[in-house]
Amino acid sequence: MGANVFRHSLDHVRNLGILAHVDAGKTTVTERMLFLTGMTHKTGEVHDGTTVTDFDPQERERGITIFAAAVACEWNDHHFTVIDTPGHVDFSDEVERSLRVLDGAVAVFDAVAGVEPQSESVWRRADRYGVPRIAFVNKMDRVGADFTAAVESIRDRLHPVALPVQLPMGVEDGFTGVVDLVRLRALTWVAGALCVGPIPEQLAEVARKARFELEEAVAERHSGALEEFYAHSGLSDATLASALRALTLMGEAVVVLCGAAYRDIGVESLLDAVVDYLPSPLDRPPVRGSGFESAADPAEPLAALVFKVQATGTGRLTFVRVYAGTLVKGAQLRDTGSGRMERIGRILRVQADRHEELEQAVAGQIVAVIGPKQARAGATLCAPESSVLLEPPVVTEPVMSVALEARTSAETERLTTALARMADEDPSLVVRTDPESGQTLLSGVGELHLEVAVEKIRRERGIAVTVGRPQVAYRETVLRGVSGFRYRYAKQNGGQGQFADLVIDVEPIAVDTERTDGAVDFEFRSTVVGGRVPAEYVRAVEAGCRDALADGPLGGHQVLGVRVTLTDGSTHPVDSSERSFRLGGRAALREALRGSEMALLEPLLELTVTAPEESVGAILGDIAARRGRVLDSVIRGSTVVVTATAPLAEVFGYATRLRSRTQGRGTFTSRPLGYDRAPSR
Incomplete structure (x- = not known):
């Protein structure tokens, strides 16, 4: 090309x-x-x-x-x-x-x-x-x-x-090689070279039976194939291939x-x-966004989604999928979410770490562009006069953190800049400052995720950093709430003051313990009557309550599983505003949570351990010692595969322990399994 x-x-x-x-x-x-x-x-x-x-x-x-x-x-x-x-x-x-x-x-x-x-x-x-x-x-x-x-x-x-x-x-x-059941032929490879020939005689009957079963399964699910199947007691190669494509595209x-x-x-x-x-x-179905729907048509107004950002030695690469319209060099585009304008300097066809320049990219293409300075993964880029907003990818919630500190004060600012760039590239990395210790915390999806990020800072930025012990990202939830909790927010600093009077009920709701995408289990509703709290102030109260969920009373962890009902309130003719009711809602829920019975939630992992069969006793004992629960154990030849759940806090260092208990022959993989009630501490 x-x-x-x-x-x-x-x-x-x-x-x-x-x-x-x-x-x-x-x-x-x-x-x-x-x-x-x-x-x-x-x-x-x-x-x-x-x-x-x-x-x-x-x-x-x-x-x-x-x-x-x-x-x-x-x-x-x-x-x-x-x-x-x-x-x-x-x-x-x-x-x-x-x-x-x-x-x-x-x-x-x-x-x-x-x-x-x-x-x-x-x-x-x-x-x-x-x-x-x-x-x-x-x-x-x-x-x-x-x-x-x-x-x-x-x-x-x-x-x-x-x-x-x-x-x-x-x-x-x-x-x-393989028997191709769609075209009824044998494909064999000799020294890497493909040879096409007839099906060997010893496999002919097996292949005939498998082909009939394939035709039957396709005919059951595709109406056009069903007609031919009954009319001719089978399907032609062309019909079978066409029906398989249709079923694949429909996800059936x-x-x-x-x-x-x-x-x-x-x-x-x-x-x-x-x-x-x-x-x-x-x-593919037409892409839909806020006030937008379009098939992959180069003639439509431009709509593109940023899905990856990568810092390179030659600049910032922004990877985009063009869903509609034509992307051209020099174009000025709007980042709909932020409202900022971004210029497209170069368009690149990407070959891993090598690039080939293009003059334009049309709907249906995936390319990288150079020029955008601030567009992050999930951003929508569109024509300046447009306001298209496409659905961004879901971001996985971090479950652990490490404290980072530059070894010299001279490198502290460089470390801050490096962390900001890494979070820009990878939205699942979160950088924050611990309010109690003042330490810089880097949060991620797992030990390896954080280890790779820290090593990248050391290698690519040349910054020597000290890394603290991993910390688990706990959550908090409500076991028993409060009813009729009244909170009056009033501030006077000269001039117009701020006033919000609220009455709320707080109660627990079921937490989706398997959720790992960072969404919060929270419901808000209002039963206020008579216009005692105007509708715009009700929305502000909800926003304030969502603000309050960021740090719970037990340890400043995010709060899950709570329903807040605004039951009553009053306003001041001069001092009430949306801002005062948002601040009042945040303060009210924080105080109400302090009066509620709360519990700590800890992240769980599902472990899949593969090891020699003779090590199974040691593995099961070690899992039990880590507050784990065995779900399944299957023997495959001379190895055993154990599936279990365990708290993330108990799995730190497990790889080393497993190797020592299995003479280096054991391996394991893990995946997030949501949250569960943590034991009292």
Whole structure:
């Protein structure tokens, strides 16, 4: 593709993400895609630190994806923008922001482990945004690989209609290719080269039966296919492929393929499946925003969503998805949320850490721009005369903090600037000052999340910092509230004063303990009659109550699970205002909470521990000692997989403890599970 021309029609565009649990092989799949499409001339390897998408030094050292990376490539005259997303739960916000702007996704699963905790988490996030998916069961060459079991785990844990369109040929080391059930042919790979031929005789009957079951499953869910199925006792290849695409786009089925990306088996057919089954921008529903609805039309007024901000040595990169209109160099755009104007200096087609300049970007494209100074992830950019506001991605709530301090006073200001830039890049990182100690606190999603952030400050900014012990982000909730609590807010400082008279009831409501997106369980209502408190003041009281939820009476933690009812009040003809009722509402709820019975909530994690079977006793005992609760224990060959819940506060340092109890052979993954009542302290 020429640097200044986007020559593909929108129906030949695919914006897709690669999603999976850590170590399922996402980055290896991406690398093979880039090699086969001619974007690279040599396949990079994760273990060698030579991959295109894992270009950050920490990613290469740790052997994991930390930052979502976008790359562009072409296959069969289709233009792909591929985003390789992290698999570790601590970086799930990178996945969230990517899914918000993608049209489709490839979910990669380990053929031995099947559905793992983080693969379940990213699947649910894709459900939230209605992103159509296809599934790729990777690592079919591993000992213990089982395609049928992997498909069943997808059905059992993720609950889609999973439709295998391939059958593996051979198992483990003998895995050489797949039977294509849609076109009834054998695809084998010899020294990485694809060979297409007839189905081997010994697999012909199995393939015929699997093809009929696939046709039957499709016909049950697609009316056009059903007619042909009954008229001709089966489906043609074209009808089957068309129906599979329709079911995928509607989210009513998930096509399942298999392969072994590390051995270059199955990736060509995966690329074909992206073309055949995943949507183009034209196949997606019109994007909706505040006072806005548009299909992917370059002629419409511009609407673009910022989903990622990245500081580089050459400037600030702002990644955008253009939903409508045409983005051109030099344009002045409005950041709707802040009202600021931003200028587009350059438009770049992104190839991970390399860039190619474009003259313009049209609806349906994902590009990076240089020029915007302050637009953050989630911002809407539109024409100056417009006021379009698109739904931003959900931001994951931080669950732990560390105190940071520059080792020299001369570097304190540089540290403050570095933290502000990091929070600008990653909205799930929150920087605040502890009101009691005056320390700078950096809050994030997990230990690794914070560890990577601190290391980035040390390496990229050259700042020596001292890091305190991790602290858990507790929450507070109401067990028993108060009724008829009266609060009079009155201030006189010369001139017009401030007056608000309020009567409120405070009561507990159920807390969504599994919520991790930072939303607060809070309800407000008013039963005031006779206009004793005007409607605009009622809204101000609600805003003030929301302000008060930021710091509860037990320890200054955010308050969840409370309903406030404004039952009565009065005003002053001169001194009452919206501001006075907002301040009064905040002060009233704070005082009412001090008189309520409160409880502390602590964040929980779900742990999935994999270790040798002989270590199971030590593992279960250690989990119990950490106030954990075992949910399940499954033996797979010579290993045991234990699923448990435990308070986050008890899991600090667990990796070291697990290694010592299993002679270095045990591993674990975790994911947030919401909040639960903390024991009395």
